[in-house]
Amino acid sequence: MSSNKVAIIFTGGTISMKIDPRIHAAIPALTSEEIMAMVTNIEKFAEFEIINFSNLPSPHIGPKLMMELAKLVKKTINRQDITGVIVTHGTDTLEETAYLIDLTVKSEKPIIVVGAMRNSSELGYDGSSNLSAAVCTAISPNARNKGVLVVMNNEVNAASEVTKTNTLSLDTFKSPEFGPLGIVDNDEVIFYRDILKRKHIDTNEIEEKVGLIKCVPGMESDILHFYINSGYKGIVIEALGRGNVPPAMVEGIKRAIDNNIPVVLVSRCPTGRVLDTYGYEGGGKHLKDLGVILGGSLPGQKARIKLMLVLSISKDLNVIRTYFQ
Ligand code: ASP
DSSP states (O other): OOSOEEEEEEEESGGGEEEETTTTEEEEOOOHHHHHHTSTTOTTTOEEEEEEEEEEOGGGOOHHHHHHHHHHHHHHHTSTTOSEEEEEOOSSSHHHHHHHHHHHOOOSSOEEEEOOSSOTTSTTOOHHHHHHHHHHHHTOGGGTTSOEEEEETTEEEETTTOEEOOSSOTTOEEOTTTOOSEEEETTEEEESOOOOOOOOOOOSOOOOOEEEEEOOTTOOSHHHHHHHHTTOSEEEEEEBTTTBOOGGGHHHHHHHHHTTOOEEEEESSSSSOOOSOOOSTTSHHHHHHHTOEEOTTOOHHHHHHHHHHHHTTOOOHHHHHHHHO
């Protein structure tokens, strides 16, 4: 019997779904025991503690619930008897939950987030193979000190870098900038690179009212005014290219900053940082001079999670800036 003890927290998603014959569509249906029963031969790797958190499709999981889950992961991973924690999750919002846990839970032990692209009624259900790869990663000493890892399709990606890139493919979770950290092969996790800089945000709270705007040519300030008038506490803008916006958005951005609402700028390009390269109206330099916070190479949905967490600590724009720049 292995001395490893792995806690598996079930939250729902396709990994726990099957086709309902009445509506011919997938819905959450499997219990955690039924999912575990499909993973063969795992008893030799570890003892398991099953924790049923929810049975939700991931579009039903919002920031507050993600935070509750992160607190549960923190409590569980800090237990002496636990080697690693696995969270099963729907793939649609998996990257946000994984990143939120990565930012808020500080532990040397492996924390793995896993899901499935095919439900259990489909040919080639990938839930069991993904879960077994997650188990191999959760008990591996090599997976320690790497932050939260997303294990899908035998690849290991860092929560801080990974994104869902395809609506259908089993090979959907990618780190577009630098590639995966490693692979799971023959029940063994092999790492090829490391995460050099890991961020920690020491909070148990989350500010939910943070909006995300994707820039398009000709965009004006109306959506910014909507967020300001609706009491939003922060705004993330997925800007064009290197971090530039159409000039008609500047007025709304200025108004947000004048109202002490942080505006974080990232790019709608899938890879690369934003920078204050351009000096024209609405260019990155102009925006930075107005007080816009440059959000590096994060995609908008991750910059939003980060801003939600930072806002729970401080409303001071200069303090908030230190977390991003
Ligand atoms: N819509 C599903 C969800 O995110 C997709 C999945 O789990 O893969 O819950």
